[in-house]
Amino acid sequence: MSKLPAAVAERFAAGELIAAIAQDAESKDVLMLAWMNEESLNLTLETKRATYWSRSRNSLWVKGETSGHFQDVLSLSFDCDSDSILLLVNQTGAACHTGERSCFHSEILIP
């Protein structure tokens, strides 16, 4: 696999997770935020399908494995302090388990 930035490798070695943002490559809508450990990042790179670490199930989570709503990954970029990663994806179907295209559909109003 690609060589990880040292700061990212250190976070993984310390058992930390990285926040992973999936953005629709076409519309540029932010679709969801999930988490990655080293194994899920490696699998994402190998398969080119977004694979996360489910904090609630404590297991690997190939996005779309049960729903068919896969995310084909076009590019991955770490941020400057290496605690998050941005994935540009081609999203099949809805990203959200509610059926909404994006998980960010609960707007709060600015007073």
Next chain:
Amino acid sequence: MSKLPAAVAERFAAGELIAAIAQDAESKDVLMLAWMNEESLNLTLETKRATYWSRSRNSLWVKGETSGHFQDVLSLSFDCDSDSILLLVNQTGAACHTGERSCFHSEILIP
């Protein structure tokens, strides 16, 4: 302030932070990911300027306070499991402390 979703209020009450994604309202580029506690979210809503919780400094962080690179917030949306929030912002200057427009500028290549 606006009423928070119950799941968000619960997270804050448990001392958890929410991952906050800032997206450029115009270009739709994802600019950065930072963290919010309840106080920083309340300040963001009151001032309409993105205010985060700095995990490294353990203190409130008004984005742009020292750099002048403020983020004027146009909308805020929680995700479906209430552990992250998406901010659409008008970004003054660069979002990243390196001078890059976005913090996500370290692309890793898919093999």
